[in-house]
Amino acid sequence: MSTVLFWFRSDLRLHDQPALHAALASGATRLLPVACLPAQDEAAPWGFARVGPHRRAFTAAALRGLGERMAALGNPLLICQAPPAMALPRLAQAVGATMVVCEDIAAPYEQAEVAALRAAGLQVRCVWHSSLLPPACMPWPVDQLPGVFTTFRQQVERAGITPAAPLPAPARLPPPPDVHAWMTEDILQAVGAGQGAAALRAPALQAGCDPRSSFPYGTPACNGSEAAALDHLARYLERKLPHSYKATRNGLTGLDYSSKFSPWLATGALSPRRIYAQLKDFERCHGANEGTYWLWFELLWRDYFRLLHLQHGAALYRAQGLSNRPSAQHSAHGFERWCQGETGEPLVDAAMRELAATGYLSNRLRQVAASYLIYDLHGDWRAGAAWFESQLVDYDVYSNQANWLYIAGCGTDPRGGRRFNPARQAQDHDAGGHYRRLWAAAHTPQDAL
Template identity: 70%
Template sequence: MSTTIFWFRNDLRLHDQPALEAALRHGADHLLPVVCLPPAGATSPWDCERVGPHRRAFLADTVQDLGERLAALGSRLFVCDAAPTVALPLLARAVAADTVFCEAIAAPEEESQVAQLRSAGLRIETVWHSSLLAPQALPWPVDRLPGVFTAFRHAVERAGLLPASPLPVPARLPSPPDLPEALLRAVGAAAALPGAEVPMAERTGGADPRSSFPYAVPAFRGGETAALAHLSQYLARKLPHTYKAARDGLAGVDYSSKFSPWLASGALSPRRVLAALKAFEQAHGANEGSYWLWFELLWRDYFRLLHLQHGAALYRARGLAAAPPAPHNAQGFDHWRQGRTGEPLVDAAMRELAATGYLSNRLRQVAASYLIHELQGDWRAGAAWFESQLVDYDVYSNQANWLYIAGRGTDPRGGRRFNPAKQALDHDADGRYRQMWGAA
């Protein structure tokens, strides 16, 4: 009896799953679905916990939901505490699996994991499926990606490129093989199987009444079930028509689409979002607001394609720029992440982020600009703090956005500097947001 392993990475869903479809085409008798949780307590060089409590709680709910959806198809999710470089070779040897299928992720750490597994003798089949547009469908190879987003967008739209239709959920999955209890203990899975609720103590930020993404509330929980329900209600309320006008809001659950946490964990496919948006436009008409959702999804694609083009260069201190980085202001960074800079709008933003794991796009830009341009902080330290805190942390978008603000990415202006006083006047004229977070 043959077995194929499917390794869930940042694609924690069953709908629109080309990597899973490839695994099923492999034709094994058994399918072993595996997810490896990030190690608890791991820190970055900037003394930031790699996965803070907000991300960990949202991920736990996402994994639990995935396990339930797999069980409904006759399968079972094996949730491992061990690193994939430890767990997958042990599992493959135990079930005589010849192949591991997984998502391709074009970031250095994630590519290193795949390289280590191949060095350990595993056959790893990676499938790229995190973007709307397939890289091979672009008008040029990725190494000739336009150097600025606007040129990329115009080329895509002139060519009339649209993604393939999203794939349906498989009707049924092959049963998993039997695994001995000793093996489950060895990969840290014996006590981490689906069904255990995440303690409410770990969801305290998600229950904060001020949160713009209250992930402890069922409608905002991690996982494919909540993601698809959210997409449906967002369209039913015709919110795409007001997206552009409302997207620069600072507080509230409706000022932006709030798709990003589910997109980041892979619980929601961007192709599913766009297909639903196109159906909405056919039924209710398109306008600038609905177009702007496509615009933002294209930005998301562009950041992924930048990783395919530049790879590890995006993680250098100087990024893509020639100028060397300035010395890091460690004390300023500590004050910044604690919300104690003395700049009210920035402090309010950082307090919201720490308390809830979420922050509006406008305030992410303002806070990043302040750390880089006013406090002379290293952009990589800011990126590490956002990695720790954000429930919608996405390795591609986080890295590229910080490079963009720092002027070390592809911004034609050489970086973005936001005046916090002007931003407060434009977006929080009555001071309500700053007062909400005790920074007025």
């Protein structure tokens, strides 16, 4: 009788789950599904929590939804508040397993987690499934990825590469290991199971229901679960919002100016292939236009950022990134003012207050805020990337890192950075001042640093 540990990472769903299908196809007769929450006191190198309260709350909702679905299939999800390198080897020893199956994530922190498991003697099978298109289907090897997104997109489109159909959710799962044989108080305490369960029972943050938020994750419609993700996708299509996406995507407030797929894509509660398949159905029924194409365009950007990580790896996390620029000086005082929304630049301050209060920020304002930190406050772009990692409910390691590199001029873009003039951006996108007034006196619910 063989037992396999399935480690949920940034793939908190059952639909279109190739890694889980791989675990089920391995011949395992017992399956122990596990997720590991980061420690409450885990700090970023810049002195603040690596995972802030908004992101923690949204992920907890995703895990609650996943746990309910797993329990309905007869195999409850075990939530551990302990590092994977501590929890998974201990669990594997307890249940007599040697194999862990999980999502492959091509970023240094996540790769180090897998390396630690292998160093502990476990076999780890990593399955790549976060992109819309598989890297192996690209027109070139990953190490020859075009350095410009437009070239990448044009070559993909000319080659006619399209995603595979999404996989169905499994109808059944192997049973868990016999709880009487391994689930002792000592083991549960060692892996932080009690703390993990308590974290999922914690009351929702009031900030998650802020009526000013463009993504009020504490409300049923924006709940972090897979069920809410699929409902949101269905409603978005039913209301024919893809047709207007390109025209509205640079909005600053409200739920409907953008697709809002990103929070669920970030936790993995929603599969990009599921989005694409239903978008194609929508186009067959209601017609394609510039807006529906632009959703495909954005999903391709998301894939491009993943391929950049496969191509360059840890080099994307150096101070100079892929450039030859000298390391930037860092103004700690300027960075603190930026985090607190106290720079004196109204649009930037409004954006940073919204981020701190709600865990969300429009793409346009992310660019403006990042540019201001780098070029006006002379802050290290890596500190800004870490702050977004801490705060954003839709934090995605690939997109966050690549977008900050893009603004800082340390990535592949040949134009060497993007400086946004906040006064011009306010004139173009908040001419009446509504957004700045909305967040002018916002109270930050936590200490920034």
